[in-house]
Amino acid sequence: MNNKAIMNTINDRHIEWFWENSSDLVCSMNLKGVILKGNPVFINVIGLDPKEETISIFDIWSSKSYKEVIELIKRTIESSNSIVTTEKTRHKNGALVICKWSIMYDPHYMLFYLIGKKETTSCLGWCEAFLSTTNDPVYILNHEGKIINVNEAFAKVYGWSLDELLGTELPTIPHHLRGERTIFSEILQLGSRVRNYKTIRQKKDGSLIHAIISVTPVKDSNGKVVAIVGVTRNITDKVEAALLLDRKVKELKEHEVKFLEISENINEIFCVFDFSMNEVVYVSPSYERILGHSKEAFYKNFHIIYQLVHEEDLEAFKHFLKSTDTDSEIEYRIFHKNGNIKWLRSRKTPIKDKKYLHRVATVTQDISSLKEKELLLNKQDKLGAIGQLAAGIAHEVRNPLTAIKGFAQLWGQETHNKYSEIILSELERIESIMQEFLILAKPNQETKFEVHDINRLVNETIDFMHPEALLHKVELMTDITQELPLVKLEKKQIKQVMLNLIKNAIDSMPNGGHLLVKTKHLGEEYICIEVIDEGIGIAQDRIPRLGEPFYSNKEKGTGLGLMVSFKIIEHHKGKIIFESEEAKGTKVQVRLPINVN
Structure with a gap:
């Protein structure tokens, strides 16, 4: 055997070893496109053995038409180099695999040799699952930027099918935005992602849509970018709705300004x-x-x-x-x-x-003043009724009461019975109540207004109440503002009001304490007398009812004292105001106008 024959034998053995051990699809094909032989990988991927069944390249390349395959064969024959193409390769059972094929022509044997490499084999499974489950348009590019797959949503939105796009560049980028392709490529080659990029995309019919783009590189186990996955979302409806909303918002703002001016x-x-x-x-x-x-x-x-x-x-x-x-x-x-x-x-x-x-929507009105007037009218109605009732009671009770009191005194003197004093004290209490009834019935009877010094009137009342305050362990103090204007009033009635308020304050401090009586200016309209104690206080919900007949904080109180006091101050065109907190004390403010007409 000569040297040339030896070299041919060595080459044939090398080719045979490659044919059997390559991890890629390897096959030979005649000029008519009939597959003559395939290596084990080819047979496994295609599901058919060329030695047992006739297989044509036209059968396994589903993305190319007959005319396109013939054109590719002619180009391979004319070229001295191998031709590379990416094709969807069909298995016997219909499953598709994306392969990158290198085609070489041997003129000596007039045969073609094809070597196919499966694209992104490591990620193919999840890519296919992702494509089939998502409702957003998705495309997959190989490392050269050529389309290897798109999902149904992509075809539905943009109008291109996978057969039309396979192996081509992405056609959805409008001409005026071609620069985005370079920008995205640079970002992806660095291993970074493009997320939620708002842009414009073009459909097959030439119409434009607003879209949000997210593009992610897919790497193999060595960190090399082997594919690119792009997800687009059509937001045209949202953008148009936003524009419409902007117009509506502008109109609403005009209405809002008017609304706010009112509200x-x-x-x-x-x-x-x-x-x-x-x-x-x-x-x-x-x-x-x-x-x-x-x-x-x-x-x-x-x-x-x-x-x-x-x-x-x-x-x-x-x-x-x-x-x-x-x-x-x-x-x-x-x-x-x-x-x-x-x-x-x-x-x-x-x-x-x-x-x-x-x-x-609620509209809420402050009706406190209306309620005060309503309560005042109710109170005045009650006062009128009580006044009429008081006149009758005082007339009917006072005469027999005088007789009973007289006979009780005689009985006590003659018998020296220990209960006589109790009876007389209770009769005196009844008599004092009748006296309040009489005042209530005719509070303005014999009322004569004269100009008085309010400080002097307060001091006289304090001197009178000192003994009773000491008896109840109450320290009675004063805070007098000097040179107050003179006030026109009925002296006895104002003294009675002061006595009622001070006595109530003392009664509210069963364990003793401090009681302060103040006089002061209150603006330019009123002179003010304040009675401030450290007593048990009054609940907030009870304050509005003070001054009603038979309503009292005291166990045996009738409420007539405060009722009379309210009536007197009202007649003086003044006000009585209570401020109180339970367990801390009460402040009563009597306001008398400086000029009473």
């Missing part, structure tokens, strides 16, 4: 509550003006309103808010930040979304 300046509290978000979406600034509390705290936690509503009105208030009745209304009490009680009237208008209650 920001009305005296009522306007509030809108959203049930879907379970929060207050708007409350007018009058919330702070009327209640004193921060509306920011109300925005953060609307349940805070339940802590402000009077406990007696809380259940009715909750029912009012939850009720779906239209145009319902409620009156209730609520605590101001300074502790005072306000009367509010709320009217509710539900806002329904189709069948369901979506929002509710």
